[in-house]
Amino acid sequence: DKESFKKKNSWHLRDLLVVDGKDENKDTAELDLTFERVYKWTASSAPDKNSFVQILWRLSCHYLPKQKPQFVNVPRQLLLKQDSLRNCSDTANNTGLDGSTSPDAPSLDGSLAGDYSAVSVREQRDLQLLMTQCSSAVSNAEAFAQQLAQDLSLLDGANIHSMMASEAQVEALLSMIDAALEEAGKIEGKLDSYDSILLHVKDTIHKMADKTKCIEQSNENNTKLLEELQQVIYELELPIAQEQLLRSAELSNSELLPSIVEAAAALQAVLSAPLPPHLHYMQAVKDQKKKFEKLRARFCQLVSRHLNNLFIHLGNDPGLVPPASNxxxxxxxxxxxxxxxxxxxxxxxxxxxxxxxxxxxxxx
Incomplete structure (x- = not known):
């Protein structure tokens, strides 16, 4: 049926970006609506298109006062005047607590529903209770109005007292918040000081660990050095008594000869001691070696001289025997x-x- 239509797609009003009427000075039934892309529409007639554009404009003024879509190539007479637009913007949020539209909101035809605000459910209940209490005086409009004015003054006084009490409570709450902020600042300051102390302690611990490592390394080096020194001293040590025997070298004394031979063996052991190569560069080791080399040279001279004399003495023996000997x-x-x-x-x-x-x- 050509007269029946079926909804295929729908869009939200807030998604509408641009309304393009194609020509501002010429009546045309064509219309472009831009959402996520441009959609081209053709109305049944130019007046229908103008009515549709006007409805879009009024709905945008009411529900989207700050994010209205852009209307281009649209006749100015279709849009509201500036003061009407301001009134629409001022009353854009006049919606009841139950979700109903405020009477001040513009209708589709541009008229205002009235100069009053919708009452809430609680106000309706209080009004019904008041009318029930004053049912006997409903016929007397003046008495009823007086009663309403009196109740209104009482309500105003109660509101004022409530506001004053609320103000005191708000001031107390603000003072408590200020005190809490002050305490929080103190706690934050203490935490900062503790953080700095912990940072200092951390640095101190790292320094102590480094010092402990250095001390351990130093102790290990000292232990190794002491072992090396003990080895050097033990290997290059010659008793003073043996050194004196080698210096004097009384080889003609048969009683001292075994001790002299033992001292010479000790000197030979000292000179041939298996020391590490790097220790030979030490000045003390060089001096000790030089001292023992001189002692060995002196002792060798004494032994050589004594043996030379001994060989000469023994070689001069004539070898004669007594006459009776055969x-x-x-x-x-x-x-x-x-x-x-x-x-x-x-x-x-x-x-x-x-x-x-x-x-x-x-x-x-």
Whole structure:
């Protein structure tokens, strides 16, 4: 049926952005409405289009006073005057508590419903109670109006007292809020001071940890250094008594000879001590080594001189034996001379046993 229509799409008024009437000076049935995109419409006639645009304008003035869509290419006579628009904006929020439209709101035809505000449910109930109490004087309009004025004055007084009491309570509440803010400020200041203290404690703990680590490292280094020093001292230490024996080196004294040999072995152990290579660069180690090298050189000279003298002394032995002796000692063994040889002033090889006895203490 051409006269029946079916709703296909719907939009909210607040989503309408632009209303384009196509031509302000020419009557046309075409119309463009811009929502998320532009929709082109064609009314059945130009008056129908103008009525539709006027209704959109009035509804926008009432419900969207600050976010009205933009009307372009629309005749000015279709839009309300500036003062009517201001009245529409002033009364845009006049809606009842129950969701009903205020009588001051403009209707679709532009007329105002009245110069009064709708009463709430509580006011209706109070008014009905008042009319019930004054039912006997309803016929007397003057008495009824007087009663209303009296009740109104009582209500005004009650409202004033309520406002004054509320003002005192508000002042008390504000003072309590100020006190709470002051206490909160004090607490915040204390928290800031505690935070700074904790930050200082944190820094102190970090410093103490670093110092503790340094102390532990220092103790470990000192322990290792002490061990190295003890090793150096133990390896490069020669008793003073043995040092004096090596300096004097009385090799002719048979009683001191074992002690001198022992001191020489100790000196050799000190000079060949297995020290780490880096310790040889220490001045103290160099001085000690130099001292013992000099002592060894001196002792070697004394031993060399003594052995040289001893070899000379033993080499000067003539090897003569008594005349009655018929025996010659050769290498510690007795040999009988041939029969019939002369026995007086007889020359024979010296005994090696005495030389061996003299040189045996010097064996390593």
């Amino acid at each position: 025996v010659a000692a050769v290498g510690g063994m007795s040999n009988t001379l041939p029969y019939g040889s002369s026995g007086a002033g007889r020359v024979c090889l010296p005994r090696h046993s005495c030389v061996h006895t003299e040189l045996e203490p010097y064996t390593p």
